[in-house]
Amino acid sequence: MVHTIGLSHRMAHKTIILVDALGNPVVGKDVTFKQTNHKFLFGSGIFNAIEVANKSVPADRLAFLEKKLDLFLDVFNFATLPFYWGEFPGYWGGFEPEKGKPRTKELMAAAKWLKNRNVTVKGHPLVWHTATAPWLLDLSNEEILKAQFARIQREVSDFRGLIDMWDVINEVVIMPIYDKYDNGITRIAKELGRVGMIKEMFAKTRAFNPGATLLLNDFNTSINYEILLDGCLSAGIQIDAIGIQSHQHQGYWGREKLEEVLDRFSPFGLPIHFTENTLLSGQLMPPEIVDLNDYQVTDWPSTPEFEERQAKEIEEMYTILFKHPLVEAISSWEFSDDGAWIHAPSGFVRSDNSPKPSYEVLKKLIKGDWYTNVTGRTDENGMVTFNGFLGDYELMYGDKKIGFKLEKNTGIERLTL
Known part of the structure; x- marks a missing residue:
């Protein structure tokens, strides 16, 4: 029905x-x-497309990843690819960990592979203070800004027509006050200010792909993000969509919080993308953890009991978001538990490629009820x-x-x- x-x-x-x-x-x-x-974008991060498109892993691993991507393509039409400037442990290295040696060829192959299969591709992110290039620290602030502009010009120009959607700048609410470690992007964010930083980066991105969909993306859904958005719009910055991260490692937001977040961000009148959704099929992360990266475990299993919980939460969350007129995209951060961030059981398929109940529920919605x-x-x-x-x-x-x-x-x- x-x-x-x-x-x-x-x-x-x-x-x-x-x-x-x-x-x-x-x-x-x-x-x-x-x-x-679908016109609506249902997606996830699918970084393994890089290895599949480039055939850069042994044959048995390649066959395993090809099966994983077949499962992805059977349901989803939207993919996020990684453009982290520097090394990002647990993921596909970095895009340009060594100055002047970007992995453009490998990412290009992945983007083409996905586009040829009718998948819309988003690049993530162009500007971020975490996982940024360590060699920026050897530069002056003026040189850092020039290097960041050059990066935007190169990536946005090189991938135009393949990637026409970008998380331009990531997590700006915390960016100028980030103190976990020194980095070049926080340095220039302190100098330019939040709105100034966003204005510069959006203008540069827009210049090299005027027709692209450009997102501001943040995990902070407090009034601070609302104030930042208001400041950006008052400054004349054209933001095409509001990116809302929803990593729920410590528990499902639930209908009440989802609707409250939607109610607060809807008055801006902009499309809303849920960019990094996570719901677990295992034990929840302890509530006292502030930075999710600080929770380090090697064994975090997916269990039948919690897989059923995940499926129910996925069904409710996606139904709420799909019904909301301003929501245009929902993207899970992980498709599979294999290689998942902080080893969390956060995918729709298990580490052995077997689908979880959440995969079947989502397939029924996207290819059944909403098809x-x-x-x-x-x-x-x-x-x-x-x-x-x-x-x-x-x-x-x-x-x-x-x-x-x-x-x-x-x-x-x-x-x-």
């Missing part, structure tokens, strides 16, 4: 006039409208109307397929067999 209550904003009516090669209407024939992709595959019959004018979820479609008639998009307010479209 397809559940569409409260989802009219995700759907549209469309009328097709179907004609043959001579322009004559195709009369009284059954045609099928099959959705091939369109309907049949209609053309009238005497070759006209047929259907209602479906926004996205990409194929009209199928006999052995013929015609691709088209279902968008809001598109009117009547003529398709030729």
